[in-house]
Amino acid sequence: MPRPRKCRRIEKTPRVDFYKPRGIPMRELEEACLSVEGLEALRLADVEGLSMQEAAAVMEVSRHTFGRVLAQARGTVARALTGGQALRIEGGHWAVKPHCKRSPGAAPRSKETTMSKIAVTSEGPTLDSMLDPRFGRAAGFMVVDPATWEFQYVDNGASQAMSQGAGINAAETIARAGAGTLLTGYVGPKAFAALKAAGIAVVQDMGDMTVRQAVEEFAAGRTTAATAPNR
Known part of the structure; x- marks a missing residue:
């Protein structure tokens, strides 16, 4: 039986959850999706300047898991920027409070x-x-x-x-x-x-x-x- 995924701790939900290139209609754009915990990993590593070990402790995950989340997040943002895509922030498996919140990327929302x-x-x-x-x-x-x-x-x-x-x-x-x-x-x-x-x-x-x-x-x-x- 697979181990249950542990919620990744985040400080707060994103204030803004969608970005798009200026002047291009949405119907002409492809979307890239950045998970909520991916955004938190970017904040901890690239804004706060925490080490991998420190950031992993903040998110209450292993260093390996944090590194994987961070790598995926950086790849998503890089593809959106270089490919002129809209960037939507949602999904993943994360928690702000003690109760875990699932968003669309982790499982279909009820x-x-x-x-x-x-x-x-x-x-x-x-x-x-x-x-x-x-x-x-x-x-x-x-x-x-x-x-x-x-x-x-x-x-x-x-x-x-x-x-x-x-x-x-x-x-x-x-x-x-x-x-x-x-x-x-x-x-x-x-x-x-x-x-x-x-x-x-x-x-x-x-x-x-x-x-x-x-x-x-x-x-x-x-x-x-x-x-x-x-x-």
Whole structure:
């Protein structure tokens, strides 16, 4: 019987989980996928300057395992940069807290896990930033787990720069982030259809509140999923 994979310890979830070459539409790009623990290995070795032994201890793995994770991560980033690919950060087998979190690369996520996250259009990267009433051209998205209040900010600059199709691109962005519900102000027909196709519930007509307040409204059951776009 194979030994169970041990979770690799990381300090925190990535603040940004997608990068792409500027000026190239997503439909023309190939994607490279960097695991979450691979990003942590890069941070420890190439940003913090830790030795292999020190970094392995931080991630609570063997030196051999750390070296393999680091080599794979460097290879992925090098291929993305030299090949002009978009870089998506997800997957692997990692833990921030004592309970292990599996992400898509380790095993298929259950619908329950995916649906637990809420994406909120946001003007800034904190829970106390104001909710951005726009969807497709929002500054970014706060992706929040309402059960634990863990969150990450996903920049929406790629959609803002698009002359058309911003809403569809934004829908793809929050789907990749694992959100099952969107809290926002206004959603157009094409974006609404893309969100529906991705299985994301849309709560619209929200505004003049912070991201935190919007999530609290949702958690308290004071919101209703929309059945049609409102813009």
